[in-house]
Amino acid sequence: MIRLLRAFIAVDLSDELRDKVADIQSMFSDFKFKFVDPNIVHITMKFLGDVHEENIDEIAKALDSIEYDHFEANVKGIGVFPKPKYAKVIWVGCEGGFEGLHALIEDSLTSFDITPDMHKFNAHATLARVKYLPKKQKQDLIVLLDELKEVDLGTMQVTSIKLKKSILTPEGPVYETLHEVKLK
Template sequence: MIRTFVAIDLPEESHAKISGIQSKFIGPGVRPVDPSLVHITLKFLGDVGEAQLAEIISALDKVDCPSFDSKISGVGAFPGLKNPRVVWLGADGDYSCLHGQVESLLSGIGFKKETRKFTSHATIARVTYLSGSRRKELISAMESLINFDVGSMHVDTIKLKKSTLTPEGPIYETLHEVKLL
């Protein structure tokens, strides 16, 4: 089985800014994502068999959305700033076409549609346990970064990625790329 997801990579020039943001809140209870691995997930597929990869690739090749510009800015958290579990950067742009088509095309080959509303974002840290004072520190740091501008990028490619989990962190490999119009 291969652990897979469909994503948009952030440009290399954003990695230093992401690292700078992370440095403001990294500490006990917060695990940063390697800046070179930060991406916008359109759909997490989970474990799929190798035989199913061709069907997934064929479905993704039918994506028919125009390329667009996206602004990466602002720090937020799921489920919210007061109880952070996932710390993210916002991604503004026309992600609705991409997300909608990926969901539709992959549901046509048996993948369940996401029930939650899609929020385009790039995860930069995961939160485990926080003491009361540490939680206040993290919330304060995130609030100071709500309008932080990482920069803009042109979204012209989506990628089917393989994720191999290791004790040192995930290793991502691009299995297939789809160029947008």
């Protein structure tokens, strides 16, 4: 029987930044958003989707071939996808060596049946998902986003990437690290 795992490659936020994520999320408490548990907020480097369980070891080996120096990342600026009037995702931006790391991750996965990202990579950590936003709250959200667009949560050292599986539960996703690749 073929087992599929919902998998992705991520950079975890530092504990210090997770505390600051919780503070930022609390600023959106007037909205009925679905907040990501601050303890599992991460920067998705590549969403793999449903992967055959027997391919996980080969994907891990492919990721082990990545040679990239660790780097300092700055986590700052609250934004949304796709745009403030029609927000579906609230995120915090991440600056550093993410684009180069993402390119190497993409290159390492070319021999697998994984669709390459078609959009320019935008390093971010999802804070909340917007299922519904009443018309009367749209302007409040736009004002708050404008206030937070330059907020600086701080820096962290990016020293590894992690291959994770996601188990969806009624209480929210549960993530398990399957493999970790240390950066140089």
